Amino acid sequence: MKKILVLFFALNCILLQAQKTTKIGYIDMDYILTKVPEYAEAKNQLEQKASAWKQEIETKKNEINKLKQSLSTDKVLLTKELISEKEEEIKNLEKDLLDYQQKRFGPQGDLILQKSALIKPIQDQIFNIVQDIAVKRNYDFIFDKSSDLTMLFTAERFDISDFVLKELARAGKKVELSKKQQKVQDQKDIKEFDDKExxxxxxxxxxxxxxxxxxxxxxxxxxxxxxxxxxxxxxxxxxxxxxxxxxxxxxxxxxxxxxxxxxxxxxxxxx
CATH class of the missing domain: 1.20.5 (Single alpha-helices involved in coiled-coils or other helix-helix interfaces)
Structure with a gap:
């Protein structure tokens, strides 16, 4: 439903702009993030954490299965009270395991929260760069290919992801350019855009x-x-x-x- 609404909104905006030339571009956020070294390094650390959490969950599962197997084997030798105690213990362990899984991998779990914290600063920077490009190059719409919006066809010449990556790289270097150097760089950027479009x-x-x-x-x-x-x-x-x-x-x-x-x-x- 969300995708349909976004697509409807985009089409409606385009129709409203039909009387003038409409300029559209798009980025691929997933592609951009894979090219950002800081994101790749942080993602690797997060994946190591996730792997450790999965190992903990697997260990807890094995412990519970052992208790269940032991109870099944010894059940004929135990009193009803002991059986109830062990079953309650297993039940509590299973609940703890479920809570731990939710804590680590649930919708509001550590993995999602840490991934969001990891991506957000980069996404904010990318958003600012896209805004700047949109203003400089007079874009009417710039979409994100990796978002909820389903793009059935995308002409490669409208993809500005590589230009966003270049701006990210420049921002990362923190190099101050003289007015002459900036002018040369702007002219080079304009030519690259024109050639691609x-x-x-x-x-x-x-x-x-x-x-x-x-x-x-x-x-x-x-x-x-x-x-x-x-x-x-x-x-x-x-x-x-x-x-x-x-x-x-x-x-x-x-x-x-x-x-x-x-x-x-x-x-x-x-x-």
Whole structure:
């Protein structure tokens, strides 16, 4: 019934907001708590206590069962008065055991009370952070997925649990930021929110960046090809020039040798 009322209230609020854009988000309190180190440590200590209490209960049960077994075995040897006394003793022990179980694990028992005391400070802190996010990001509704409200479908982009965890971590570090650092951090937070809430826009932006990168790489490839072509032509021209110079030098050397040979031949012909 409670779930139906909460759901009805939520739907009614949404219909009232139908004339304007309604912004909705949700958190998963169970998920958040599992990521908080202080809660995990305290929960572990509480579970150890609960385990010890269960062991005490089991010990008491075994003692009562032994008394019952002993009474059943010795009943034929006992008087009615002794039997009544032992049965009354067992009855009182069973009542004490039931009271102890209620004390430890009942609706108002130690386990519930200590768990509530453990969770409440963290829940209060989370509540304050959620309130702050709601104001900054203009949310109309923020629900708790792990509460009595049954959420049949939840789009992941509306989940702000990780943003709440980040704020919890910052609060735990107690780091004072300068105005400039705070501004940078706020801008970063805004972008993270926008990216999460608008996956299609992020996808388009990524595709645009990839296209720009491909265009840039293609341009750089063409520039490099042009540079390589120029370098190849320059190398070819240098090789031709070197070949021409070499050929000229060889021809010059050949001509010198021919002239030298002619001189020697003329010299040898003289009487």
């Amino acid at each position: 608008n996956p299609e826009a992020v996808k388009k932006e990524k595709e645009k960046e990839e296209k720009n990168q491909a265009t840039k790489e293609e341009r750089e490839r063409k520039i490099q090809e042009r540079k390589d072509l120029i370098a190849a032509k320059k190398k070819e021209a240098e090789e031709k020039r070197a070949a021409i110079i070499k050929e000229r030098e060889e021809n010059r050397q050949k001509l010198i040798e021919e002239q030298k040979a002619k001189k020697e031949a003329l010299k040898n012909k003289k009487p």
